[in-house]
Amino acid sequence: MTPTFSADPTTQPAWSRLTALGATVGSSTIRSLLETEPARPEAMTVSAAGVHLDLSRQRIDHDVLTALQALAAEQRVLEHRDAMLAGAHVNATEDRSVLHTALRLPPGAHLAVDGHDVASDVHEVLTRMAAWSDAVRSGEWRGATGQRITDIVNIGIGGSDLGPAMAYLALRHYSDRALTCHFVSNVDPTDLTEVLRPLDPATTLFIIASKTFTTQETMTNAAAARDWLVAAHGESAVSRHFVAVSTSADLVAAFGIDPANMFGFWDWVGGRYSMEAAIGLSTMVAIGPTEYRSMLDGFHAMDVHFATAEPSSNLPLLMGLVAVWNRDFLGIATTAVLPYSQYLSRFPAYLQQLTMESNGKSVRIDGSPVACETGAIFWGEPGTNGQHSFYQLLHQGTSTVACDVVVVAHTPNALGRQQDMLVANALAQASVLARGRTADEVRADGTPADLVEHKVMPGNRPTSVIMVRELDPYTLGALVALYEHSVFVQGAVWGINSFDQWGVELGKKVALGILSAIETAAGADELDSATAHSVSQYLNLTERRS
Ligand code: F6P
Numbered sequence: 001m002t003p004t005f006s007a008d009p010t011t012q013p014a015w016s017r018l019t020a021l022g023a024t025v026g027s028s029t030i031r032s033l034l035e036t037e038p039a040r041p042e043a044m045t046v047s048a049a050g051v052h053l054d055l056s057r058q059r060i061d062h063d064v065l066t067a068l069q070a071l072a073a074e075q076r077v078l079e080h081r082d083a084m085l086a087g088a089h090v091n092a093t094e095d096r097s098v099l100h101t102a103l104r105l106p107p108g109a110h111l112a113v114d115g116h117d118v119a120s121d122v123h124e125v126l127t128r129m130a131a132w133s134d135a136v137r138s139g140e141w142r143g144a145t146g147q148r149i150t151d152i153v154n155i156g157i158g159g160s161d162l163g164p165a166m167a168y169l170a171l172r173h174y175s176d177r178a179l180t181c182h183f184v185s186n187v188d189p190t191d192l193t194e195v196l197r198p199l200d201p202a203t204t205l206f207i208i209a210s211k212t213f214t215t216q217e218t219m220t221n222a223a224a225a226r227d228w229l230v231a232a233h234g235e236s237a238v239s240r241h242f243v244a245v246s247t248s249a250d251l252v253a254a255f256g257i258d259p260a261n262m263f264g265f266w267d268w269v270g271g272r273y274s275m276e277a278a279i280g281l282s283t284m285v286a287i288g289p290t291e292y293r294s295m296l297d298g299f300h301a302m303d304v305h306f307a308t309a310e311p312s313s314n315l316p317l318l319m320g321l322v323a324v325w326n327r328d329f330l331g332i333a334t335t336a337v338l339p340y341s342q343y344l345s346r347f348p349a350y351l352q353q354l355t356m357e358s359n360g361k362s363v364r365i366d367g368s369p370v371a372c373e374t375g376a377i378f379w380g381e382p383g384t385n386g387q388h389s390f391y392q393l394l395h396q397g398t399s400t401v402a403c404d405v406v407v408v409a410h411t412p413n414a415l416g417r418q419q420d421m422l423v424a425n426a427l428a429q430a431s432v433l434a435r436g437r438t439a440d441e442v443r444a445d446g447t448p449a450d451l452v453e454h455k456v457m458p459g460n461r462p463t464s465v466i467m468v469r470e471l472d473p474y475t476l477g478a479l480v481a482l483y484e485h486s487v488f489v490q491g492a493v494w495g496i497n498s499f500d501q502w503g504v505e506l507g508k509k510v511a512l513g514i515l516s517a518i519e520t521a522a523g524a525d526e527l528d529s530a531t532a533h534s535v536s537q538y539l540n541l542t543e544r545r546s
Helices: 013-027 030-036 062-074 077-086 100-104 118-138 162-170 189-196 216-233 235-241 249-255 278-287 289-308 315-329 347-359 383-387 391-396 418-435 439-444 449-455 473-494 502-520 529-541
Strands: 045-048 051-057 151-155 180-184 204-209 242-246 262-264 334-340 377-380 401-408 463-468
Touching (some): 013 062, 013 315, 030 051, 030 418, 045 315, 051 418, 051 473, 062 077, 062 315, 062 473, 077 289, 077 473, 100 118, 100 289, 100 473, 118 262, 118 278, 118 289, 151 189, 151 278, 162 180, 162 278, 162 473, 180 189, 189 216, 204 216, 204 278, 216 235, 216 242, 216 502, 235 242, 242 249, 242 278, 262 278, 278 289, 289 315, 334 347, 334 383, 334 418, 347 377, 347 473, 391 401, 401 418, 418 463, 439 449, 502 529
Parallel strands (some): 151 180, 151 204, 204 242, 242 262, 401 463
């Protein structure tokens, strides 16, 4: 099934309507919207798979939502959704299906794509992953000297790092504390060196995670890790201390890892959509196969919701459409994700790749230039830490930043009043971001006249509050799937390909040329003047040039 491309969204009738609404509703205040519509918080909170999304602090109203839904219909977002879920090659520039949703299908499900049941492939790998994880967790899998494995080092980068690293921290409460996972991604030798420094090769196991098994950073770190192990226990130790996760069995074998110790996935899983493919092996070892299945079930529950819920109550659809509204009709270029949960400390970093590698595009899927803004800049930090860092700009800076405040109701680590304090902070910030504080209110506090303007808070920062009961594996899966599908919705409206990443390729190629100029001076003449100058400075500073 080949997808058809959607039209330029800016030519659609709903786009004109939204542009007009941007000048009216868009310039009204969230405070006035909240005051004139008392039922707004209930009416604008939608829930699915344990995730509650409250859009009442967004600069939207019923007319805006209606027009956004009309735009989605004109851009045939739901047809594109169905095409993706059915395995159409919606990643047209790479001629690939996009089937991360197949990774979380329940046991017994079937999904025929290009005449092949991909669901049975998925479950076959999951079964192997579970057997291996159980063996490591139980101590049945031993290192070359017969000792139990205590430390797992995942070597990978981008989607082969961020998802597992984020999930390991997020699900720490559910993890086996006898095992510690570490994540090495940077080609900076400091990353691997500092991770390995306290570890014992006899009890350390490496997962080499790379979809392509060609990524320079990962292959370089993997080779160095291999040398570290071999220096301690010899070549024969490699099979007990190295496993691989990849789509490329040949390259894994060429690296010297027994294909029996490889867990595969498929080209229809994008790197940034792979944390629940075999790339999640470290997560499964940490939390065990049963909790891992629960995480997949959470993903799947959100998938089913996205596939079947009415547009008016479809969380990913609404979240994606509101993101388009903020970006294109309110001109807001950045979104801060502010989790009020220490367990979600790497969630913003994970979302940076998911959102910006997916929707940081300037051409539509047919190669024509976009005529509107596309993906917002995504960034963030755990909430209370951010409050003492960059929230000043959020509240009073000249740029408006849209905010996602993520609140987890229960903590497994109750300590006095701390959880209530945390949640109070989250809700206080959401309120101040949305409502601000007027000069009259500041004056009424008794503020001296010369300080009033300094203390005025403009508010009107569009803010979503995303609340969940607890951060268990199921909920984490549902939360990630919500963002994945929201990204898809935005890309489908804009008519871009959210699943390729050509923009990252050139830098990799240029780096190879610069590396040979640094190491052998070969090709140095071809460097541009600024690069040649920097190379020369680097060679001087590293005492390699007289
Ligand atoms: O350079 C970007 C990228 O291709 C990401 O999309 C991907 O997640 C990452 O590199 C790692 O790729 P691989 O898993 O093939 O090593």
